[in-house]
Amino acid sequence: MSRRLIWVLWIALAAVWFGTLDQRALVRPDEGRYAEIPREMAASGDWVTPRLNEFKYFEKPALQYWATAAGYKVFGQSEWTARLWPALTGFLSVLLAWWTGRRLWGPVAGHLAAAILASSLLFVVLGHLITLDMGLSFFLQVAWTAFLFAQNDERSSSRRWMLLAWGALALAVLSKGLVALVLVGAALVGYTLLNRDLSPWRRLAPLRGLALFLLVAAPWFVAVSLANPEFPQFFFIHEHFERFLSTVHRRNEPGWYFLAVYALGALPWSLLLVHTLLKSWSQGVGGRFSADRFLLVWIIATFAFFSVSGSKMAPYILPIFPALALLGGHNIASLSRRAWLIHLALLAALAVAALATAPRVLRLAGDSYSLEMLQGVLNWLTGAAAISLASIVAAMLLAWAQHKVAAAAILAVGGLLSTSAGLLGHDHLSPYSSTRGLAVQAQPRLKPGVPFYSVDYYEQTLPFYLKRTLTMVATENELSFGIEQEPHKWIPTIDEFTLRWHHDRDAFAVMTLDVFERLATAGLPMTEIARNRRYVIVEKPAAPVALPVTATVTVSTTAPAAARATVPASAPAAHGPGMSGNSRVATGETPPAEKAASLNHASDGAPH
Numbered sequence: 001m002s003r004r005l006i007w008v009l010w011i012a013l014a015a016v017w018f019g020t021l022d023q024r025a026l027v028r029p030d031e032g033r034y035a036e037i038p039r040e041m042a043a044s045g046d047w048v049t050p051r052l053n054e055f056k057y058f059e060k061p062a063l064q065y066w067a068t069a070a071g072y073k074v075f076g077q078s079e080w081t082a083r084l085w086p087a088l089t090g091f092l093s094v095l096l097a098w099w100t101g102r103r104l105w106g107p108v109a110g111h112l113a114a115a116i117l118a119s120s121l122l123f124v125v126l127g128h129l130i131t132l133d134m135g136l137s138f139f140l141q142v143a144w145t146a147f148l149f150a151q152n153d154e155r156s157s158s159r160r161w162m163l164l165a166w167g168a169l170a171l172a173v174l175s176k177g178l179v180a181l182v183l184v185g186a187a188l189v190g191y192t193l194l195n196r197d198l199s200p201w202r203r204l205a206p207l208r209g210l211a212l213f214l215l216v217a218a219p220w221f222v223a224v225s226l227a228n229p230e231f232p233q234f235f236f237i238h239e240h241f242e243r244f245l246s247t248v249h250r251r252n253e254p255g256w257y258f259l260a261v262y263a264l265g266a267l268p269w270s271l272l273l274v275h276t277l278l279k280s281w282s283q284g285v286g287g288r289f290s291a292d293r294f295l296l297v298w299i300i301a302t303f304a305f306f307s308v309s310g311s312k313m314a315p316y317i318l319p320i321f322p323a324l325a326l327l328g329g330h331n332i333a334s335l336s337r338r339a340w341l342i343h344l345a346l347l348a349a350l351a352v353a354a355l356a357t358a359p360r361v362l363r364l365a366g367d368s369y370s371l372e373m374l375q376g377v378l379n380w381l382t383g384a385a386a387i388s389l390a391s392i393v394a395a396m397l398l399a400w401a402q403h404k405v406a407a408a409a410i411l412a413v414g415g416l417l418s419t420s421a422g423l424l425g426h427d428h429l430s431p432y433s434s435t436r437g438l439a440v441q442a443q444p445r446l447k448p449g450v451p452f453y454s455v456d457y458y459e460q461t462l463p464f465y466l467k468r469t470l471t472m473v474a475t476e477n478e479l480s481f482g483i484e485q486e487p488h489k490w491i492p493t494i495d496e497f498t499l500r501w502h503h504d505r506d507a508f509a510v511m512t513l514d515v516f517e518r519l520a521t522a523g524l525p526m527t528e529i530a531r532n533r534r535y536v537i538v539e540k541p542a543a544p545v546a547l548p549v550t551a552t553v554t555v556s557t558t559a560p561a562a563a564r565a566t567v568p569a570s571a572p573a574a575h576g577p578g579m580s581g582n583s584r585v586a587t588g589e590t591p592p593a594e595k596a597a598s599l600n601h602a603s604d605g606a607p608h
Helices: 003-019 030-044 063-075 084-105 107-119 121-126 133-150 155-176 179-195 206-227 231-245 257-265 270-281 291-308 320-334 337-364 371-400 404-433 436-445 462-466 480-485 494-503 513-521
Strands: 452-455 471-473 508-512 526-531 535-539 545-547 554-556 573-575 598-600
Touching: 003 084, 003 404, 030 063, 030 462, 063 084, 063 133, 063 155, 084 107, 084 121, 084 133, 084 320, 107 121, 107 320, 107 404, 121 257, 121 404, 133 155, 133 179, 133 291, 133 320, 155 179, 155 206, 179 291, 206 231, 257 270, 257 291, 270 291, 270 320, 270 337, 291 320, 320 404, 337 371, 337 404, 371 404, 404 436, 436 462, 436 526, 436 535, 452 494, 471 494, 508 513, 513 526, 513 535
Parallel strands: 452 471, 452 508, 554 598
Antiparallel strands: 508 535, 526 535, 545 573
């Protein structure tokens, strides 16, 4: 392959990889959360204590927050900059896989490793969503890549490689926590036991390496602990040991869960990569370092660790994908034509089934998803399945003719483009899964410095689009720890909210459609200024006319019993003339006690 063609392919990949980052609205909860924390960090200038909606948020370390906040400072706040860090680390991961494969096994292995990684479904998706997993995966990949090269180079060069590995490991810890240390340690011990090879331990450069690790990783942990004495117990005990040993975050899946995640997430390579793993097993020789075997152990150790954990989510096994891609790049072209054709035939059947069943998505039409929204999704899904099927058929013809490298290349192109199309199609659901459109509707009516309440629910994407925080009412969501530290920033009951609403000169609030109807029935004066399929944004009407309100409004939350006590909504209510279009005033006469709203606590999932 000529150098010019290689450059053309990398430029084309970069265009596809980065070109669609701002073509989709942020979705709840992760994208909203991990876009908003850096926004608040950049706005406040506090780069030590992460905050979400102004509450202390210690679930994860700060590296990605720093990178994204810096992106906001340089490029401005947008969906593109919010997604830049996972996209950038994902792209660099593909580049590193290409370089590593070339250095270990030659140009073809490098090209194939990059192609496999850049087109694996789960890797592409997580390279374009805002989670912390891609940053963790990339720095772990840098660490074990440097470790691999340290085993074969001369002593002075080996020491430099190991220092790079220690530095990358520190950045992995700053990306997502102590899990990075556990995975690396498990892989090293597992490799030693399997291959009966102690030589890697003699090349670890432990004194210099540990010093570098602490120099990179420790300052933030020390600084945040000094500023927030409650940090160590919550971060190290609750977010690590309790998360692993229990189902405290309610993510308890069966033991085979990650097998299913792999089968789907490794498409279009799932079965072929299993063949390459089996082949890699036979390529190591006991007593001598084997890159193939170490990568195989890395995959097994990571997979096993998360499988026995009490908390399971699909992105957790992302760190195995660069290693899978490298082993695939090394071995996939040497697999038999029969193995290739069986794999491609199964893929073709899957693509045909997707095309045949895709129209069933229209059956989901209802209160959440309109027929128009689902038709948009269907169009993109049909296109994605068609692209996939075309690439599979072309790959089958090439594999039949024994052009396996070309078959892999065309399969990779189809995988990348079809997954990208599927991501773009998902944006048609944004009227339900995001608040971008809702914020655009409301923005002309909003005023700076006016109280803005989030009633009985915290929508993760809204503060990012409004560029401001909200006062949470009768919901803790995932912020219970932060609320415990600063309870004065929270309103525990609907009743207290109604008192404040009447007292405020101007005010805005966001609530679900159900809560809106209940409060309107209870007589709370509200002018609707924006609505989507899930939420309503209201403002307190101007020039109110006083009416007595004697009804009580109760709420069931996780707040302490004293905070949940029912309080008479005795302040005067107000209403104004009705409004046409999307704006209307919700008013009502004093309802009987039996019509008092009873609002149930709602919450998004906790972060991963």
